Amino acid sequence: MQRTKFFLGGALILAAVVYLLVSSTQASAEYFMTVDEVKAKGDSVVGKSLRLSGAVLGDTIQYDSETLELTFDIAHVSGDNADIEAQGGLAEVLYQAVNDPTRERITIHYVGAKPDLLRSEAQAILTGKLSEDGVFYADEILLKCPTKYEEAVPEQAAAK
Amino acid sequence: MFAEFGYGILVVSFLVAMYSLIAAVYGAIEKSAAMVESSRRAMLLTFPLLSLSAAALVYLLVNNHFEVAFVYEVTSRSMPTYLKVTAWWGGQAGSLLFWAWLLAAFTSAVTIRKWERDIEFLPWVIVVNSITLLFFLGMVVFYENPFTRFWLVGGSVEPHMFAPLNATLFAAPDGNGLNPLLRHPGMVIHPPMLYLGFVAYVIPYSFAMAALITGRTDDRWIRLTRRWSLWAWLFLSFGLVLGGRWAYDVLGWGGYWGWDPVEIAAFMPWLTGTAFLHSVMIQEKRGLFKHWNMILVILTYSLVIFGTFLTRSGVLSSVHAFANSPIGPFFMAFVSLTLVVSIALVIWRWPILQGETEMNSMLSREALFLLNNLLFMSVLVVCFWGVVSPLASELFTNQKVTLGPPFYERATAPIFAALMFLMGVAPLSAWGHSTIQTLGRAIWKSALAALVLTVILFITYTQNYIALIGFFLIALVLLVTLQEFWRAARARQRAQSENFFTALTRLMGRNRRRYGGYIIHISMMLMAIGILGIEIFQTETQGALAQGEQLNIEGYTVEYRELASWPDEGEGVNYTRAVVDVYENGIYLGELTPRIDYYFDSQQNMTIPGNRSTLKDDLYVLLVDWEPVSNAGATFKIYVNPLVNWMWIGSLLFFIGVIFAAWPDRDPAEEPVRAARKAHQSSAAD
Numbered sequence: 108m109q110r111t112k113f114f115l116g117g118a119l120i121l122a123a124v125v126y127l128l129v130s131s132t133q134a135s136a137e138y139f140m141t142v143d144e145v146k147a148k149g150d151s152v153v154g155k156s157l158r159l160s161g162a163v164l165g166d167t168i169q170y171d172s173e174t175l176e177l178t179f180d181i182a183h184v185s186g187d188n189a190d191i192e193a194q195g196g197l198a199e200v201l202y203q204a205v206n207d208p209t210r211e212r213i214t215i216h217y218v219g220a221k222p223d224l225l226r227s228e229a230q231a232i233l234t235g236k237l238s239e240d241g242v243f244y245a246d247e248i249l250l251k252c253p254t255k256y257e258e259a260v261p262e263q264a265a266a267k
Numbered sequence: 268m269f270a271e272f273g274y275g276i277l278v279v280s281f282l283v284a285m286y287s288l289i290a291a292v293y294g295a296i297e298k299s300a301a302m303v304e305s306s307r308r309a310m311l312l313t314f315p316l317l318s319l320s321a322a323a324l325v326y327l328l329v330n331n332h333f334e335v336a337f338v339y340e341v342t343s344r345s346m347p348t349y350l351k352v353t354a355w356w357g358g359q360a361g362s363l364l365f366w367a368w369l370l371a372a373f374t375s376a377v378t379i380r381k382w383e384r385d386i387e388f389l390p391w392v393i394v395v396n397s398i399t400l401l402f403f404l405g406m407v408v409f410y411e412n413p414f415t416r417f418w419l420v421g422g423s424v425e426p427h428m429f430a431p432l433n434a435t436l437f438a439a440p441d442g443n444g445l446n447p448l449l450r451h452p453g454m455v456i457h458p459p460m461l462y463l464g465f466v467a468y469v470i471p472y473s474f475a476m477a478a479l480i481t482g483r484t485d486d487r488w489i490r491l492t493r494r495w496s497l498w499a500w501l502f503l504s505f506g507l508v509l510g511g512r513w514a515y516d517v518l519g520w521g522g523y524w525g526w527d528p529v530e531i532a533a534f535m536p537w538l539t540g541t542a543f544l545h546s547v548m549i550q551e552k553r554g555l556f557k558h559w560n561m562i563l564v565i566l567t568y569s570l571v572i573f574g575t576f577l578t579r580s581g582v583l584s585s586v587h588a589f590a591n592s593p594i595g596p597f598f599m600a601f602v603s604l605t606l607v608v609s610i611a612l613v614i615w616r617w618p619i620l621q622g623e624t625e626m627n628s629m630l631s632r633e634a635l636f637l638l639n640n641l642l643f644m645s646v647l648v649v650c651f652w653g654v655v656s657p658l659a660s661e662l663f664t665n666q667k668v669t670l671g672p673p674f675y676e677r678a679t680a681p682i683f684a685a686l687m688f689l690m691g692v693a694p695l696s697a698w699g700h701s702t703i704q705t706l707g708r709a710i711w712k713s714a715l716a717a718l719v720l721t722v723i724l725f726i727t728y729t730q731n732y733i734a735l736i737g738f739f740l741i742a743l744v745l746l747v748t749l750q751e752f753w754r755a756a757r758a759r760q761r762a763q764s765e766n767f768f769t770a771l772t773r774l775m776g777r778n779r780r781r782y783g784g785y786i787i788h789i790s791m792m793l794m795a796i797g798i799l800g801i802e803i804f805q806t807e808t809q810g811a812l813a814q815g816e817q818l819n820i821e822g823y824t825v826e827y828r829e830l831a832s833w834p835d836e837g838e839g840v841n842y843t844r845a846v847v848d849v850y851e852n853g854i855y856l857g858e859l860t861p862r863i864d865y866y867f868d869s870q871q872n873m874t875i876p877g878n879r880s881t882l883k884d885d886l887y888v889l890l891v892d893w894e895p896v897s898n899a900g901a902t903f904k905i906y907v908n909p910l911v912n913w914m915w916i917g918s919l920l921f922f923i924g925v926i927f928a929a930w931p932d933r934d935p936a937e938e939p940v941r942a943a944r945k946a947h948q949s950s951a952a953d
Contacts, residue, residue: 112629117641124645124682128652131678132670139657139667158669172811172892172902186667220809220891220902224872234671 142183162204165227224250273323295390334438343444345839360413391477453513464503472568519874521906532577542643554623717742783928793917800910
C-alpha cells in the first residue's frame with residue numbers, strides 16, 4: 108500500500124519533469140544556422156528563434172546614434188569548427204568570407220548601442236528572428252574578433 | 268632552467284603517485300601494513316613536490332619568461348605582480364596543475380589524520396585519490412604541459428618541451444597578457460574557490476569507494492567526511508557567488524547569472540552536493556537511503572570532473588572563452604570510466620546497502636527529504652539537458668539547437684518553487700511519521716501570515732502572479748524557520764529557566780547542523796528575494812545623450828555631465844570615464860562614473876558600470892559608446908534592478924550559516940535516535 112503510494116508519487120514527479128523539459132525545449136529552442144542554411148531554408152525558418160553566425164562586412168555598417176538603429180551585412184562562414192581549422196583558422200576564414208563577393212549575405216537589423224567589437228572581419232553571432240523581407244532582426248549580438256589574444260605561437264617578426 | 272626543473276618535478280610527482288597507487292593496492296590485497304604505510308608516505312610526498320613545481324611556474328610567470336608558452340599566453344609585462352601570480356590559473360595548463368596541487372594538498376591532509384579504527388579505509392582512499400591525481404598529472408605531463416617552451420626551428424617558432432635538433436630557444440619580447448575580463452579581484456579568487464570546492468568533493472567520494480570496496484557500508488564513511496562535504500559545499504557556493512558578483516561588476520549586462528554552460532558546469536555538482544548534504548542526514552538518523560547516498564557522491568565526483576572538463580575544454584562556446592584543446596576526449600574517457608566502475612561497485616554491494624528500516628509515511632521527515640532530493644535531481648536533469656542539447660541535437664538531427672536562459676528559467680522555476688515549499692514544510696514534519704493534521708496545526712499560523720503579506724503586496728506593489736507566488740513562499744519559509752527558532756528557544760527557556768537569549772544561543776550551539784541549516788534556509792530566501800527582483804522587475808532604458816541631457820527610468824533621472832578619456836601606458840589601458848548626476852524624484856543623490864577600459868595588448872574592452880546600490884534597488888548605469896572628437900555625446904544603457912542587493916546580503920548570511928554548521932563542536936551528545944546502536948563507533952574522530 109505505502110509502496111504503491113511512493114511509486115505513484117515518484118511517477119508523478121517524473122511525468123512533471125518530463126513535461127517541463129519537453130514544453131520548455133519546444134518553447135525556447137534556438138536553431139544554430141549559418142547564412143547558407145538560412146538562405147536555403149528560406150521561408151520555412153521565418154519567425155523561428157535562430158542563432159545565426161557570419162562574418163561582418165565593414166562597409167555595410169550603418170548606425171544612427173539618435174534612434175540607435177544599427178544595420179550591417181554578414182557573409183557566410185562555416186559553422187563547423189573542424190572545417191574552420193582546416194581552412195587555416197578563424198581569422199583566415201573570416202578574411203576570405205569578407206573578400207568573396209559570391210558568398211551568401213544577410214542584412215542584420217538591431218536596435219541598441221553599437222557594440223565596440225563590431226568591425227570588418229569580426230565574427231558575429233546573432234540571436235533573433237528572420238522576417239519575411241529577408242532581414243534578420245537580432246535581439247542580441249555577440250562578436251568575436253581574432254585578435255592577438257588568440258595567438259598561440261608568437262610571430263617571429265616580433266622578435267626583431 | 269626553471270622550466271626543466273618544474274617539468275622534471277612534475278614527472279617525478281607522477282611516478283611517486285604511481286608508486287603510491289601500486290603500493291596501496293598491493294598493501295590492501297596482501298594485508299601488508301608496511302606497504303600501506305609506504306604508500307601513505309609516497310602520497311604525502313606529492314604535495315611538497317607539486318608545490319615546488321608550482322613555485323617554478325609562478326617564478327616563470329612573475330619574471331616574464333616569455334620563452335615559456337604558458338607564460339606567453341597568460342601574462343604580459345604591463346601586468347602587476349599579483350596578477351602574474353594569479354595567471355597560474357588563468358589558462359588551461361596552469362589550472363590543471365593547480366587542480367592537481369590542491370588534490371595533493373587535500374589528500375595529504377586526509378592521510379595524516381589518525382586512522383586507528385578506520386585503517387582498512389586508508390589504502391583504498393589512497394587508491395582513489397591517487398588515480399584522480401594521476402589523471403590530472405598525466406594531463407599536464409603528456410598533453411597540457413605548462414612548461415612547454417618556444418623553439419626557433421629552421422625559421423619558424425614551435426612549442427616543444429625539450430630542444431629539437433638545431434633549435435635555439437625563442438623568447439617573445441612580450442606576452443599576450445591575461446584576458447582583461449579576468450583582471451578583477453572577483454576573478455582572482457573565483458576560480459580557486461570553485462576548484463577548492465571541486466577538489467574537496469574528491470575526498471568524500473574516495474571514502475565512499477573505500478566503504479564499498481571494504482564492505483564496511485555503515486554510515487562511518489559519511490561521518491568521517493561530513494566536514495569535507497560541508498567545506499566543499501561552502502567553497503563551491505562561494506565560487507558560484509563570486510562568479511556572479513564578478514559578472515555583475517565587470518561584464519556589463521546588468522545581471523549576475525546567464526545560464527552559461529560554464530556556470531552550469533559549476534552549478535551541477537552543487538546540486539548533487541546539496542542533495543547529498545540533506546540525504547546523508549537520513550542515513551545517519553534512520554539508516555535509510557544508503558544506495559542513494561552512494562549514487563549522489565559518485566554523481567558529484569563525476570560532475571566535478573565533467574565540470575572541470577567543460578570549463579577547460581572549449582567543447583561549448585560560452586563567454587568563458589577557452590580554446591579548443593586535445594584533452595577533451597581524455598576527460599570524457601576518465602569520467603565515463605570512473606562512473607561505470609563506481610556504479611558497478613554499488614551494484615556489487617547492493618545487498619549490504621539495504622536500509623535498516625522502512626519508510627512508512629508520505630509526510631515523514633525522511634519522505635520529504637527524499638522529495639527534496641528528487642527535486643534537486645530534477646533541476647540537475649534540466650541543466651544537463653540544456654548543456655548537452657547543442658551536442659546531442661547535432662549528433663542525432665544534424666541540426667544544432669541551443670537552449671538559452673528562457674529554457675532554464677521556464678523549466679527550473681516550478682521546481683525551485685516546489686523546493687521552497689518543501690523548505691517551509693519539512694522542518695515541521697517529524698521523523699518516522701507525520702500526518703496532514705499535525706503538519707497543518709504546525710504551519711497554519713505562518714501560512715496565514717504569509718498569505719496576508721502577499722495580499723498586501725498584491726495591493727501595494729505588484730500584480731505579477733509569479734512574483735506573488737514567489738513572495739508567498741519566501742514569507743512562508745522565513746516565518747516557519749523563525750518560528751522554529753522561537754518555539755525551541757521558548758521550550759528550553761521554560762525547561763531550563765534561562766533567559767530567552769541564553770536559551771537560544773545554547774540551543775543553537777547544541778545542534779549546530781540543524782540551526783546552521785536553518786540559517787542557510789533563511790539566507791536562501793533572502794537570495795530568492797534578489798533573484799525575483801532582478802528576474803521579474805528589472806527595467807532598462809538606453810539613449811544617446813548630449814551634455815546636460817537626461818534619461819528617466821523608474822523615478823530616477825540620470826543626467827550626463829562630462830566625459831574624459833586618458834591612456835595609462837604603464838598599465839596598458841585607456842580609460843574612458845563618464846560622469847552622470849543622479850536624481851530621484853528631483854532630489855540630487857550624487858554622481859555615478861561608468862567607464863570603459865580599453866586594453867591595448869588584447870584590443871579588448873571592459874565595461875565597468877556605475878552602480879548605486881540600495882536595499883530597494885540598484886541603479887546600474889553603463890557607458891556603451893561616445894563621440895571621440897567632440898566629447899559632446901555619449902550613449903548610456905541604464906538598468907534598474909529592484910531588490911538585487913538581497914542576493915548579496917543573503918550570500919553573506921549563507922556563509923555564516925555554513926561556517927556555523929561546519930564549526931567543530933565538542934559536544935558528542937547528538938543523534939539520540941541511533942546513538943545507542945552506534946555507540947561502539949562514535950564519531951569522535953572527525
